[in-house]
Amino acid sequence: MFNYTFQWRQAFRALPEMLEGALYTMQIAVLSMIIGIAIAVILAVGRNSSSRWLRAPATAWVEVARNTPALFQIYMAHFGLGSFGIYLSPYVALLAGITFNNAGYLCETFRGALRAIPDTQMRAGRSLGMGPAKAFRLIVMPQMFRIAFLPTMNQMVWAILMTSLGVTVGMAIDLTGVTQALNARTFRTFEFFAMAAIIYYLITKAVMLASRLVAWRLFRY
Amino acid sequence: MIEIENVHKSFGALKVLKGIDLTVDKGEVVSVIGGSGSGKSTLLTCINGLEPIDEGRILVDGTEVHARSTDLNKLRRKIGIVFQQFNAFPHLTVLENVTLAPRKVKGMGRKEAEEIAVRQLEHVGLGDKIKVYPSRLSGGQQQRMAIARALAMSPDYMLFDEVTSALDPQLVGEVLDTLKLLADGGMTMICVTHEMRFAREVSDRVAFFDQGVMAEIGPPEQIFGEAKNEATRKFLSSVR
Numbered sequence A: 001m002f003n004y005t006f007q008w009r010q011a012f013r014a015l016p017e018m019l020e021g022a023l024y025t026m027q028i029a030v031l032s033m034i035i036g037i038a039i040a041v042i043l044a045v046g047r048n049s050s051s052r053w054l055r056a057p058a059t060a061w062v063e064v065a066r067n068t069p070a071l072f073q074i075y076m077a078h079f080g081l082g083s084f085g086i087y088l089s090p091y092v093a094l095l096a097g098i099t100f101n102n103a104g105y106l107c108e109t110f111r112g113a114l115r116a117i118p119d120t121q122m123r124a125g126r127s128l129g130m131g132p133a134k135a136f137r138l139i140v141m142p143q144m145f146r147i148a149f150l151p152t153m154n155q156m157v158w159a160i161l162m163t164s165l166g167v168t169v170g171m172a173i174d175l176t177g178v179t180q181a182l183n184a185r186t187f188r189t190f191e192f193f194a195m196a197a198i199i200y201y202l203i204t205k206a207v208m209l210a211s212r213l214v215a216w217r218l219f220r221y
Numbered sequence B: 001m002i003e004i005e006n007v008h009k010s011f012g013a014l015k016v017l018k019g020i021d022l023t024v025d026k027g028e029v030v031s032v033i034g035g036s037g038s039g040k041s042t043l044l045t046c047i048n049g050l051e052p053i054d055e056g057r058i059l060v061d062g063t064e065v066h067a068r069s070t071d072l073n074k075l076r077r078k079i080g081i082v083f084q085q086f087n088a089f090p091h092l093t094v095l096e097n098v099t100l101a102p103r104k105v106k107g108m109g110r111k112e113a114e115e116i117a118v119r120q121l122e123h124v125g126l127g128d129k130i131k132v133y134p135s136r137l138s139g140g141q142q143q144r145m146a147i148a149r150a151l152a153m154s155p156d157y158m159l160f161d162e163v164t165s166a167l168d169p170q171l172v173g174e175v176l177d178t179l180k181l182l183a184d185g186g187m188t189m190i191c192v193t194h195e196m197r198f199a200r201e202v203s204d205r206v207a208f209f210d211q212g213v214m215a216e217i218g219p220p221e222q223i224f225g226e227a228k229n230e231a232t233r234k235f236l237s238s239v240r
């Protein structure tokens, strides 16, 4: 029934090339998280604002980011904007698409974390003579950070996996891009994609493990 | 001295304070009793400027709390307040809870702040708990930590809002003992309380609040012995 003979040696020989691709994968994921967190904070402030002109665009961003396929978001950044004459390279388009998605999800994560902290905490800080900014920074923010930490790390894992969608907009240097190129050259589809899958798995596991360690070190209460 | 003059305060259409007049002298302990919703907590949050008022004025050492020019952050340094729900900062150890404001508000050095904090914590019987997080403390211990936290700012006035009513009965005593110690030390205090024995034993004067009005005020012997006001008598017979 099967007459496919596995040829792992070829795949192992390509390992350095694939690991180099994995570095690009990590680079895009990390950048998309850093920019995504910054935007998410702005979106969260916007969504909680009393001004409709701030609330509406922030809400629209969150709704689209969370309720449409990530693939479309990346497509839009590349081909969609291309229709308007704005050309983003595959790298930038992929980064933009994932950042867009991250910001939408993280905005809600941060808002939820903020809501989870009773406003009596703020009052207690103010009663001790702290101004609103100081009370927020010293009392509310650290608690928010703890609540949002693991969900944020989950999003990081999603970001790593989402980078694989870059192949659809011509991304060739990340792990999936490299794998796809190797596959096209050799037709050793199973071996190469199995290897790639294992690398993705190990990366995401490492990220989760590291974040558990960090959380355990950081949040002693 | 805290001078409260004709203070009115509403939440929307609900009139919560309807012309309160009360002067608390240095070193005096005034207990405030009264039914639920009569405006006792609201009065305390008005005194330290957490809530605005609609009419009248409140002076603390001659400074008008609600005047535009008043620096509330500075004024609050000398008015400690402790709430019913302890409000421990869960992300900080007991010691850090107490040193936070002296360091970040007063700009005190870590060492000096810690010395003061340890002294205050020992004073309230938490000398052996300084390294733990509040989640490891009982309710009574958390409340005593909140008292130490307020005292570490060396306030001239302390406001207490039903600091024992969220506690199990067997923990009430330890917190009341702390308050008694403080009163004996000469602290100026306003205590909203449901503990009639405490009000009777510790206060110089007891004020009875009824629906936003201070219906009666006088020494404990008068309020608990021969209250003139009908509502006061009714309230007291209901809590006994």
Ligand SMILES: Nc1ncnc2c1ncn2[C@@H]1O[C@H](COP(=O)(O)OP(=O)(O)OP(=O)(O)O)[C@@H](O)[C@H]1O
Pocket: B011, B014, B016, B034, B035, B036, B037, B038, B039, B040, B041, B042, B043
């Ligand atoms: N922030 C607020 N917004 C709207 N209404 C409020 C607010 N705070 C208090 N109130 C209302 O004001 C009234 C007086 O409240 P307050 O907390 O001062 O009463 P209290 O005498 O402390 O009662 P209790 O003994 O139950 O603590 C209540 O009817 C309460 O519902």
Ligand SMILES: [Mg+2]
Pocket: B040, B041, B042, B161, B162
């Ligand atoms: Mg109250």
